[in-house]
Amino acid sequence: MGLEQYQGDMNMCCRCSACKWVPMQRVSGHQFANVCPSISRYNFHSYSGGGRVNIGAAALKNGFNYTPKLLDIVYNCQLCGACGVSCNYAMDMEVLAPITEFRIKCVEDGKTHPALDKAIAGLRQTGSLAPVKGKRGDWAAGLKLKDAGKDKVDVLLYIGDLTSYDPELQKVAQATARILQKAGVDFGIAGDAETSCGGEAYEMGYQQDFLNQARKNMDYIKQAGIKTVVTPSPHAYHSFKVLYDKFKLKDDLKVLHITEYIQQLVQDGKLKPNKRVDLAVTYHDPCHLGRLGEPWIHWQGKKVPGDRFVFDPPKVYRRGTNGVYEPPRNVLKSIPGIKLTEMNRIREYAWCCGAGGGVNLSNPEFSQWTARERIDEATATGAEAVVTACTLCAKNFNTAIDATGSRLKVYDIVELFEQAIA
């Protein structure tokens, strides 16, 4: 069905420009009112959520007339979903889905971006979208973790491409594993057998590569008899929980982000964060854990004939309402000494870190521009550090901080939590 299934949604766009801003009630001043990095950076309406669906609707009507400008518009979008949240405050229409489908259509038509082609070539060869250095399971050396493929375990700890291979980020994987060990969780890892969740490939437009990865992962999970996946990666979380479900590959797999799991372990008394971590922080909501992390909603139906856009059965839209917002905050609040100050744009209307949708590869300048905007916002809170729950966000922020000379520190939430239970 592809883009065609969203023709009615795209036709609903009334060009109100709500997609460019945080929801109006949340506008707290002149600054930090924008929500879409793409329109904020490139200014032409075509780069907004509304502009993109206008272009999609026109393409279905008049044909796909690819120009360099059109592809510039298509690939300069993090697919962060903020446009859809702001639109769906008031409107009943899909926004992010047709934008994603448009990109998939570009790839199907061979209108790809060379940097993304290169990344996908790497994925096909190595099972990773991140550069491969050494073996995938090297990060776990010395931790004595179970092999989930061989040992029967309750929980599979899935790490993800970037955190597995990036020497600067492997500490997040290690901290996560040590936290689970401390809680006495019966878990294992796939180690060298772990392969990309495929979610980023999907957002880059390479749907078939995503499906290949999804099937590989679910084959592994089924063979290992795993019922629960826990991951520190919002991208993996989004893939396993949302995208695999969308494509009916998830079955009854339980998927938890590490912050949800830690919150539960603290509530159950299995983890006791009692050591002070004196730090003033602000929290950055990763898009794939926050607004994009809400469950997939399967729906099939048709419009009820008549005056109003209502459907039989009623269509429930994913408006960002049920994303993972409180667990990371609760984990932070459970750490003695942490002082959390919120930024202006948070939860469902958080500003993206800039790295999503393959933009960190296809347009590093735009990715960094977006990150700098977030660093400025974080700095304005007076915090010493920005805490996130996504290593891709952390990496992008660190690059921006290095370039600007900001003194802001960046932590993954598990790093701070581990200090509190050490």
Added chain:
Amino acid sequence: MTSMALSKQVYTEFEDVVGPEYLCDDPAIMPSYHGTEFAAVILPENTTQVQAIIRLCNKHKLPFRPVCTGWTGKFAPGFLYIDLRRMNRIIEINEKNMYAVVEPYVITAQLQAELMKRGLHLNVKGAGSNCSAMLRGHGHLDQTTSGDDRNHLAIEWVTPAGDIVRSGSLGSGDEWFCGDGPGPSLRSILTSAVPPGVTPGVFTKAAMKVYHWPGPAQFPIAGVSPNYQLSAIPPNMMARYYSFPSVEKMWQAEIKIGESEIAFELMGFNIAMVAANISTSNEEEEKNFKRLSKEIQGPGFFIILAGNSAADFAYKQRVLNRIVSDNDGKSVTSLEDPRTEGILLCQCIRISASIRETFRPGGMFKSIPVMGQRDLTIKWAIGAGKAKEPLIKKGLIVDDGGAAFGWGVEQGHLGKTEIFCKYDPHNEVANQAVEDWHKEQSDRAFKERYFALLVGQNAEIGRALSNYDKWWNEIQKSFDPNRVSPEGGALV
């Protein structure tokens, strides 16, 4: 590239003004610009660039159309589209003299948020707080802030010939406090609401009058979109919906509320609009409309009280209760629930309602707004509402009970009444039916001497009003000798 494209040489001249990043004539972007094949889209950063662009338009006889937030309009192909998006600065908030100077792409929500921190607010136009703060129009707060015929103070205007004109006090100094002097007023040209009401040229800055805000510096919003609510109703604030046994009773209550000057907002919502605003989806809206329709006794209005102190608030409540009681009004008690009350407070003050009640149900709406004395315009609107009923029965437009809506302006000294048809623009039968309704009811408004915004009937209105349209055209020609700004749009 289309035949309407700029020549390479002309393109380069415009590019030299704004830089290559801010000019585009690629056909790929045009579907997002109202589906119109513009010659190009250009994004100036400041007044100097706007002036240079307009001078080039004159040099090349290229018509242009300026647009700020852009939620409007039918456009002619081949024009240069001046997208004012980069002109997004708040120049000044003058608390002492109670005005704010903004560029065209500051949206109302931004300015309002800054003003609230300072104990001030502004008129939020009915189009919504997602639109330009300098947009001319009317809205929910007209009762206490009037409409923008009054609220524009000094204006910086780049004329269609490329001259920079500073109106009002700005014309004689560097102060923005007055639109009418000392210095040139130009009110009839710059802020006229008479059709066609399309000032040529570009407004690059405008001072907006601001008002006292008795509410909090920021609403205490809780919840996740679209389920926002207030964690607590701010002190000395209250929102209610009252229905009345007749239009006459409702109108009498409106008059008394105006005379007593107790309302912060008085919005003659019909109950369908209330249902739209408290609902997060079309399905929910339909259910709420049916439910609320059973809770009202007749036409009604929505009112917000905002006291400057507990005593002031208590006084206003007492007066309101007396007025409602004297006119047999009844509160819709289910809307008194603090959760719903909070939604309505925030929705109506911060958003000015709008999208949920206009575009969401059917995808499009068509409206006839009528300015004048409320009791007269309501009578006209009742007829327009009855004319909607066959369309509702056929399922061509959204069922809102056929009702109109409206509100007092300047404590009821003036008023506005408006009626919508909400429909699916992709349904040809519905489209035609709404067009026919619109024309018939607009014609009736004209014949019955109502001041309606009757687009396309300028000649007829002109004959009735001293041929003002001919004078308007003459004035336009003198300001725009090369006819590069034929569609106006300085304020859009």
